Amino acid sequence: MLALFDLDNTLIDRTAGLEDWARGFVRSRALPHEADAIICDRLSERAHPEDFVDLRAILHLGDAPEDLWREYVDGVAHSVHCFPGAREGLEALRRAGWTIGIATNGAGDIQRAKLAATGLAPLFHGICVSGEAGVRKPERRFFEAAAAECGLALNDGGWMVGDNPETDMVGARTAGLRTMWVAAGREWPDSSPAPDAIASDIVGAIGVLRGERV
Ligand SMILES: [Mg+2]
Numbered sequence: 310m311l312a313l314f315d316l317d318n319t320l321i322d323r324t325a326g327l328e329d330w331a332r333g334f335v336r337s338r339a340l341p342h343e344a345d346a347i348i349c350d351r352l353s354e355r356a357h358p359e360d361f362v363d364l365r366a367i368l369h370l371g372d373a374p375e376d377l378w379r380e381y382v383d384g385v386a387h388s389v390h391c392f393p394g395a396r397e398g399l400e401a402l403r404r405a406g407w408t409i410g411i412a413t414n415g416a417g418d419i420q421r422a423k424l425a426a427t428g429l430a431p432l433f434h435g436i437c438v439s440g441e442a443g444v445r446k447p448e449r450r451f452f453e454a455a456a457a458e459c460g461l462a463l464n465d466g467g468w469m470v471g472d473n474p475e476t477d478m479v480g481a482r483t484a485g486l487r488t489m490w491v492a493a494g495r496e497w498p499d500s501s502p503a504p505d506a507i508a509s510d511i512v513g514a515i516g517v518l519r520g521e522r523v
Pocket residue numbers: 315316317318319471472473
């Protein structure tokens with residue numbers, strides 16, 4: 310059975326990693342304290358090389374935007390950590406016969422750098438990154454591509470585990486996958502159709518999967 314996993318704030322704590330990196334960056338450039346919040350606000354949902362064209366101007370930095378992007382990619386990749394128990398849970402799913410894949414929106418270089426730096430990459434049968442696939446969650450074609458990376462098709466069935474109600478849950482449901490929402494202390498928004506399962510964190514989510522038939 311296939312289980313696709315979102316990466317940011319599902320398997321790894323991107324929010325904390327970004328905050329750590331931004332603090333260090335602001336210190337290293339002796340920028341004013343408020344630069345920290347400006348960077349985190351700008352990059353809170355996603356980060357692309359174009360963001361550093363704007364941040365360079367706003368923060369009066371002399372670096373080339375592409376150098377700032379590379380510094381960000383390397384810095385954030387080494388600042389993010391897996392949520393406790395995530396790695397062990399994924400290993401247990403593999404041992405139990407699950408096919409597991411990454412289904413993440415983002416630029417290829419940053420998403421792959423995070424997967425490599427956290428040591429998660431070798432655990433997966435397939436990795437699908439929107440910046441490389443040319444299509445993003447919540448589009449059905451993205452989930453098709455993610456399943457194909459794992460050597461499977463959507464009509465083989467499977468699960469999507471993620472933290473985003475729209476891109477992860479509604480998207481995967483529309484693509485015919487079962488859906489598991491990692492709540493992380495939030496309430497499910499009433500505006501969206503409920504997922505098949507809700508877990509408080511990634512360990513709980515993997516626990517539910519392990520109770521399913523493979
Ligand atoms: Mg996410």
